[in-house]
Amino acid sequence: MTGQPLLTAESVTKFYGSRLGCRDIGFELYAGEVLAVVGESGSGKSTLLKLLSGQLEPSGGRVLYRMRDDVTRDILTLTEAERRFLFRTDWGFVHQHAELGLRMGVSAGANVGERLMAVGWRHYGRIRDEAETWLERVEIDATRIDDRPTAYSGGMRQRLQIARNLVTSPRLVFMDEPTGGLDVSVQARLLDLMRGLVADLGLAAIVVTHDLAVARLLSHRILVMKDGRAIETGLTDQVLDDPREPYTQLLVSSILQP
């Protein structure tokens, strides 16, 4: 790992007409580091995730990414071909709703294998072996490889989505409320799995969540958003144990109460 950050946000700002999406967001993310972006709905955190992943054009500021060849690029200047390539190799995106991140009409094996085929794998047996390996890593029974995700439970779909993203060994994964809408027990198992994978693979991740428990369990650092601005940032444990801003104090007290 070089000393350069993997991803840098510089004064990232987005207006929708006259309405503010987010304003002046800046941070650096290093390889292997997990950043949680927390805040209530409407605080601008989902907008920020789209801006960081190049799916939305900022009104101001820029996002830099250090590519695999160590050249740092402004993601807005990437061509469509480069952007798509990044999205099927070096980046992952885990949606809150697994249906958005999966092909519901094809088998789990094809879902995991798609990225491999997109980067040129042409051996059915090897693609299948790799898919089986990944299903097992996310604790899905490999005998379910030919089932479609429609036959999977919510928690399994989310784990399948993670496997589909990780199969090309990305360095950075964006996650949008990855545990949202799941039962508490299912959430716990998924979080545990994600924590293990992130640590084992040395992944960097940006996790958007309204759930401070998710942030505490997964992230090294935290960024608290309110009304489109970052009001507090720091090491996760520090911020959650000793919040400086009144708003963060309110968030922590309202959620961490027994």
Add this chain to the structure above:
Amino acid sequence: MNAMISTATPSTAYNFAYLDEQTKRMIRRAILKAIAIPGYQVPFASREMPMPYGWGTGGVQVTAAILGANDRLKVIDQGADDTTNAVSIRKFFEKTSGVATTTLTADATIIQTRHRIPEKELTETQVLVYQVPIPEPLRFLEPRETETRVMHALEDYGLMHVKLYEDIATHGHIATTYAYPVKVEGRYVMDPSPTPKFDNPKMDDCAALQLFGAGREKRIYAVPPHTSVVSLDFEDHPFEATKFDHACALCAATHTYLDEVITDDAGGRMFVCSDTDHCEERRAEGHRGDLLGEAPAAIAGSAA
């Protein structure tokens, strides 16, 4: 039906081969562009033709644009010269251009086809014009034209293999039997039109120019002579052309595409060459299939 070469007198009410010269020039420009970028679908301003969309308007426009007074035209549908739509299109060109028509593959300079490639190897002096209903090989994976054009531009073809993967996972082998996708000259994935995959190997390194016209979808594409055309597959599940367990019941050919003909209501059936001209030629050379003597005249034709 006898092999025939006939010459008709053109009807004078319309321009030679129906289309006006300006339109022909527009189509020829699209054809030239298509030849320059093998497998790329070139948009063109398809005209309303006096036959319905989906019935060969693309192929007819391509043929009309390249047809010259000295050409000899052959028209086939399902491999046969005497199917109704082939007859109808051949008559159309007899009437509007007066060019000579033929059923002999070797004699033709232009062959317009729907769903088959002739069995006889084509030569440098021939052009094969395909009628294409849906030119986009990615269409049934991605319905949006705006998206499929980007996918072609970026060579983003992973989805195509997802489909083949899924076939193998479900059926144990690739279950696409016609309109089997190919990659042209290592770049564009192309729909060969709904020809059976049996015919795919004939497209590779073919000596003849292959032109594809899709009238309703307004696209022309091409495979220039001696261009590489590779059927998509996996290393461990290579492409296999359809093989038949039978020989042709009329001419005993064992390496041709066969039509199944139901002969009675008690499960009786026979298999005969889909390429009628090829079959007749073999019979004329003395090849005799098992059922040649008993086949109805409607199938065996007068060459029986």
Add this chain to the structure above:
Amino acid sequence: MYVAVKGGERAIDNAHRLLATKRRGDPAVPEVAHAQIREQLTLAVDRVMTEGSLYDRDLAALAIKQARGDLVEAAFLVRAFRTTLPRFGASEPVDTGAMQVARRVSAAFKDIPGGQVLGPTFDYTHRLIDFLLEAGADIAEPATAPADDAPMPRVTDLLGNDDLIERNPPGDPDAPVGDLTREPLDLPADRDLRLQNLARGDEGFLLALGYSTQRGFGRTHPFAGEIRLGEVELEFVAEDAGFAVPLGTIELTECQMINQFKGSATEPPRFTRGYGLAFGHCERRTMAMALVDRSLRARELGEEAKAPAQDEEFVLMHSDNVQATGFVEHLKLPHYVDFQAELALIRQMRREIAERQNVAPREQQALPEAAE
């Protein structure tokens, strides 16, 4: 043996002869003259002219006769004729504001300068079968009023004077207007091409899409600002002459829908427009067209586009009934080469399953499902 397919030439000739006989019907009944269709089935003629994209009442009437009353087939005949016609140039834009109005209604205002003119409409008839028509009843002379030169400004122009409705997209008046009969449609398409596509589109398709926007699939809160029917002057600038030469008059129906407004931080809110135009008297069609035109402007107006009528590619690629009918009906053509390939495949798959079932259960377990 399927002689109709393999029998070729003679079968086709015979089919055409039989078709001609069926078209004529009982010879004891007088043959319908194309002039009768032109004069008495005018709304069918208008639809065929519009969907055929050619203003020629006689030709449309003849096409209806030839098509045995199948209006999609008739539009197809007109289209195939139109495509061979030489192009001398484009006429000047017609001025519907100067229309010689036969009918004009506004649902937005009770009274408008120039007045409301009900004209020839089914609107307030009771839909009772009129058995007197069977006998060919005499009809009363229509009521007339002295000609009135009072101008009839378009309702949208009146709103425009107060800046309450968006200006028609300014654009460059000299910029060439797209023609999708001469250039392939490229998406996303500009409004000129969209309107041309809708103007030629199938009336039933437009009607269903327009209706869907009213039922909530992409609401636009429409008001029928004005529907007018009448004759307009057609002019052509000949290059050598250098001035506009009148070519005659054509009958048009125009519908201007007034829709929900739009504004921004810097722009005051204004109503938006949807537009429909057709040859002859095609009221249902122009109203539906105006609804769909407005829906297709979702992207331009920054609206969320989720409903079918807002989906440009979906609407424009499927509106043409000549294309649609050709492709649907091409399924009648022989497909036996492809079907043979599928037959072979399905037999192979059934054989494979049967073989697998014959394998001893223990061995079967050891076989991975997808092994070949």
